[in-house]
Amino acid sequence: MFDLRIPSVLRGAKINIHVNGKALTAYEGETVHATLLAAGYRVLRKTPKTHQPRGIFCGMGVCYDCLVTINGAPNQRACMTRVEDRMEIEVDEI
Amino acid sequence: MKYSYHVIIVGSGLAGLAAADILSRYGFHILVIDDNAHIGGQLLRKLPHAAAAGKRFEPDRLKRQGARLAARIKKGNVQVLNGAQVLGIYPEHILLVEDSRGHVFEYRAEALILATGARERQLPFKGWTLPGVMSTGAAQILMKSSGILPGRKTLVGGCGPLMLVVAAEILTNQGEVQAVLDQSVAAMKLKAVTAGSAIWPKLLEGATYLARLVAARVPMKQGVRIVEARGRDQLEAVVVASVDADGRIVRGTERIYPTDTLAVGYGFSPNIELPQQAGCAVKFTSDKGGWIVDVNETMMSSVADIYAVGETTGIAGAGKSFIEGRIAAWAILNKQGVIDWQTYETNTRPLMRQRDRQIQYGRFLNHLCRLQPGCYEDIPDETVICRCEEISMGDIRSQLSNDFKTMNGIKKATRCGMGNCQGRTCGPILFDILSAHSQRSPKAIGCTSARAPVKTITLGALAKMTTNTAQDDESKGNG
Numbered sequence: 001m002f003d004l005r006i007p008s009v010l011r012g013a014k015i016n017i018h019v020n021g022k023a024l025t026a027y028e029g030e031t032v033h034a035t036l037l038a039a040g041y042r043v044l045r046k047t048p049k050t051h052q053p054r055g056i057f058c059g060m061g062v063c064y065d066c067l068v069t070i071n072g073a074p075n076q077r078a079c080m081t082r083v084e085d086r087m088e089i090e091v092d093e094i
Numbered sequence: 095m096k097y098s099y100h101v102i103i104v105g106s107g108l109a110g111l112a113a114a115d116i117l118s119r120y121g122f123h124i125l126v127i128d129d130n131a132h133i134g135g136q137l138l139r140k141l142p143h144a145a146a147a148g149k150r151f152e153p154d155r156l157k158r159q160g161a162r163l164a165a166r167i168k169k170g171n172v173q174v175l176n177g178a179q180v181l182g183i184y185p186e187h188i189l190l191v192e193d194s195r196g197h198v199f200e201y202r203a204e205a206l207i208l209a210t211g212a213r214e215r216q217l218p219f220k221g222w223t224l225p226g227v228m229s230t231g232a233a234q235i236l237m238k239s240s241g242i243l244p245g246r247k248t249l250v251g252g253c254g255p256l257m258l259v260v261a262a263e264i265l266t267n268q269g270e271v272q273a274v275l276d277q278s279v280a281a282m283k284l285k286a287v288t289a290g291s292a293i294w295p296k297l298l299e300g301a302t303y304l305a306r307l308v309a310a311r312v313p314m315k316q317g318v319r320i321v322e323a324r325g326r327d328q329l330e331a332v333v334v335a336s337v338d339a340d341g342r343i344v345r346g347t348e349r350i351y352p353t354d355t356l357a358v359g360y361g362f363s364p365n366i367e368l369p370q371q372a373g374c375a376v377k378f379t380s381d382k383g384g385w386i387v388d389v390n391e392t393m394m395s396s397v398a399d400i401y402a403v404g405e406t407t408g409i410a411g412a413g414k415s416f417i418e419g420r421i422a423a424w425a426i427l428n429k430q431g432v433i434d435w436q437t438y439e440t441n442t443r444p445l446m447r448q449r450d451r452q453i454q455y456g457r458f459l460n461h462l463c464r465l466q467p468g469c470y471e472d473i474p475d476e477t478v479i480c481r482c483e484e485i486s487m488g489d490i491r492s493q494l495s496n497d498f499k500t501m502n503g504i505k506k507a508t509r510c511g512m513g514n515c516q517g518r519t520c521g522p523i524l525f526d527i528l529s530a531h532s533q534r535s536p537k538a539i540g541c542t543s544a545r546a547p548v549k550t551i552t553l554g555a556l557a558k559m560t561t562n563t564a565q566d567d568e569s570k571g572n573g
Binding site: 002004005006007008009010011012028029030031033034035037038042043044047049050052053054055056057058059060061062063064065067073075079080082094 | 131245
């Protein structure tokens with residue numbers, strides 16, 4: 001897969017998170033939505049009414065489209081949360 | 095439990111920081127609240143580890159001033175609450191705030207400064223909810239905050255200067271820009287260039303971005319509109335078409351761009367929800383980006399001792415915000431009897447002149463992003479308008495024919511604007527749809543109403559509120 005991480009950027013420490021139970025490497029300082037995008041998770045949830053896929057849209061906490069479950073807490077805005085070591089993230093399956 | 099301050103500032107962009115800086119110098123006890131993890135707002139957004147990479151010279155004067163300001167605030171005795179959101183403002187300037195841990199507190203102040211900024215404006219098209227379609231701001235934030243490209247190859251569309259900025263940033267970060275598709279045509283842009291000297295530096299800045307795109311041979315088109323985003327579970331292709339002078343799609347001019355990433359935006363809308371909920375009067379001014387908080391020359395809103403500054407009083411960029419934050423601070427110092435009228439005048443007179451110039455630039459910016467009524471008449475029925483409640487253009491059209499022609503009427507008839515984002519995304523769009531479909535005045539159409547809590551919160555967090563105690567780890571100074 002094409003690496004979306006910009007090569008010239010100095011990154012924080014490597015940390016380990018889980019997405020739907022699968023191990024994933026992230027870097028300290030990244031937001032959850034960015035880490036997920038870099039790993040190819042573009043669909044983050046399905047809408048409750050018509051089950052349409054949604055992902056990153058406003059990227060700044062306004063639109064509530066990037067809602068994911070973080071450490072058991074549902075409906076967290078992925079774009080407003082920074083990744084932390086051993087974070088457990090759940091996204092809706094396609 | 096209530097915590098008291100002289101002044102609470104909501105929003106830590108240049109407006110909020112500039113006000114905090116002045117007020118704290120006079121010994122005022124200040125709390126700054128921001129929903130981001132960093133201070134500095136959108137302008138000073140940067141990679142968390144960038145500082146360690148060595149200091150590169152920042153060519154933008156405003157960013158340099160902002161960075162110095164942020165450094166002073168961090169070192170000084172201003173208390174900062176990051177990752178926190180204000181849920182509501184109640185009589186006697188009591189704020190209900192949810193902190194980064196999801197705990198709810200009450201704060202109180204003698205005066206409030208609301209510097210809540212702006213968000214991106216959108217023009218809905220079929221399939222705009224597909225993952226891979228994101229705002230130009232979202233594309234920029236991915237690069238600026240996390241060092242991640244929005245996509246392998248990004249198509250950029252919409253209107254306004256942010257398109258050029260984002261496209262140039264993608265190139266700088268060794269990404270690929272598929273094309274830049276500008277909905278406005280050169281003639282419209284020239285019409286916007288009637289303002290005075292205030293816009294020339296900005297035009298020059300725009301030209302440097304443009305030069306970078308030309309040098310990289312990025313295809314650029316004008317007068318084309320994003321018509322449809324296609325894909326099964328995520329974006330696979332974007333259909334674009336030429337528009338006529340009224341913004342309507344010219345059939346037969348459609349063209350398909352295969353891509354998995356589209357960054358799109360149509361200018362900005364002021365974040366007026368919190369001031370509105372606090373009771374501040376709002377007014378519609380298209381030169382200033384739509385519905386804005388109505389303030390007097392001291393930046394005070396219609397509610398005593400509640401000030402509004404920055405983009406929330408009119409879209410014009412960080413320059414105006416930086417000025418208005420300082421005006422509000424001097425006004426509060428004068429009103430509280432700390433400085434006399436003469437000192438207030440001396441400090442604010444040059445600021446007022448600078449502010450006029452920035453408002454001139456804002457008028458140019460908002461003209462550039464103006465969309466013709468035809469754009470809205472052309473939206474197909476199956477297009478989603480309210481992303482949260484999944485209300486379509488067809489749902490709205492059928493209520494329009496039932497004679498629901500106001501913001502509140504459509505909201506009640508369809509639930510448009512009643513979801514998680516509380517109309518922040520679809521509110522300005524619905525307003526434009528209603529304006530395009532009727533001869534009514536902006537005032538008659540109205541504005542999305544805002545009620546507490548203005549941000550989503552769990553009932554559990556509210557229920558636990560009385561047992562919360564001050565958090566010492568996030569606070570400095572004596573809360």
